[in-house]
Amino acid sequence: MRYLRFLLLGAACVFVLPALANNTGDPDGGNAVDEANVNSRYTVESIDVAGQHDYTLSQSLLQQIHSLVGAKLNSEALTSLARAISREVRARGVSVRVLRGSEPEYVRVVLEVNEGHSRFDVSVPKFLWHSSEGWTAEGRATTTLGNNSFSIGLLSNGDDLLERYAGFNAAYQRRALGSDKVNFALTFEDYHEEWNRATLEAAGSDPQFLYRSRRNVEPELTFLVSRDLAFTAGVSMESMQPETAGEPDKSANSVTGTVRYHKTIEGSALNQALDASYNVRAANRNLGSDFVYTRHKVKAQYTVAHNRHQVEVGFEGGAIVGTAPMFERFALGDSSTLRGWDKFNLDPLGATRVADGSVTYKYGMMRAFYDVGAVWDRGERAEPKQSVGVGLEGNLGFLGHNEFLMAFAFPLNQGHLEPMFVAGMNF
């Protein structure tokens, strides 16, 4: 009954709100306006992007621009392009101006990016309810001054790790540090931990596994090697206050490195995207760390879309060599991995090895998914688990992807059906 109530509420959000959002005044859609524009008989001579100071547009956007040059003026396509640029450069907006071209029958298009000199915004990057984990919520305030942005976030997250961590984080980011290809970020985090009963029982007589709070300072430099490839290097200095009174604080100081690759291929029938990353964190005594370990994690996702059909295939794997603190250990069974399972039933202390994959099919607002994965420790045998699920997602068109998402997931081969329910946005 509880699930049914959430289902009805979610369905109302998914079906009714988009209808309201779309009912903003143009009964005939953009085509009527496009045909009505007398300038649509003229050929586009050039498209300029004005106000573009410290960023470059992606290959796909440049291709979109090139495809419109030399063609008849298409207001609908220009609107779509302006929105895509605004989204990519995170501008306040992009306005369209059409001017006379250098010859009769030709026009020039100017897209003006409105960045604003300073910007303040409050956002909710993550908000969800999970039937096993409870609530997870994060709020963030960000102010941007030119190339500098400052943000402060408040959160309580019971989804990402085996611990529920609550507290605040603050970050400073500087784009184009000396070069357009280099970005700098400095993050500070201060969290208090809560442990699940299953984790406390599993830790048993070895409570030094656990800590009551942790702080992290993490400077990073990101090098944009190409449009598709970025490399990040940094240092993470994490200190933990143990649960046991009288114990000294412990530290996990590590050097970090991440390689990210993103490729989008847009075709006439199929749109494809590939995201891949590799992350390594290495802590050793030379950095003053009490924990000595190396943590590797790879992640890849391939998406292919055709009309309203979309298929996503994802994989992630990881391994820890040495003894890592709890926040580094791997777990499956949350809102994005092995969704039919409770992570505290699978391994309440986490593990040093992980491998999981998932296939999601989406059609319009509907989605169905299959997850498989295993967590285990070195020397143990991996026992893969599987789950399947269905869900609904809705986009109002102004908040971003997965604005509202709700899903039921069921574990397979468990002997009994105990579904997991997830509802929220941006997860």
Add this chain to the structure above:
Amino acid sequence: MRVSNEDLYVQRVNDDLRVSAPRIHFLSGQPLTRLHDGVSVPFDFQLTLFSGTRETPFRRTVERFVVSYDLWEETFKVARTRGARRTGLSASDVENFCLQNLTVSAAGVPPGNRMWVRLEIRAQDSPEGASGINDPGISLTSLIELFGRPPRNSQHWMLDSTAFRMEDLEH
């Protein structure tokens, strides 16, 4: 924008009522700037007929006209979303065309009843001028954008006629 009621003239065409407003120029200000920028601007018209009392509308007509400005010929094009369209017009020609194609039926109004007509014109933000904001999650900016849209994006004119009877109007 409210204009005194002497600015709205009502004309009878059989059972229909048509209006003219020679002192209203909706092709001006921000909408005209957008038109000169080569984008099309939709204008929503509403003509409301009140009968007997000025509180309850008797009948209402809603029309949308999309106007654009030819950058090379320096003339306007207007298109009614249901059919008629004209090109090579001046600004005043466009204003007249819109009002000429806007009628409200007075059929069924009891003889001798006092009537009033209200004309409302609203210039909408065109799709080309729309801004896109897509921060992840619910953000203050996007909510302000959503809920603040009507007052920011539209210009509005409203005119009321004086009271009249059907018998007062010539065919």
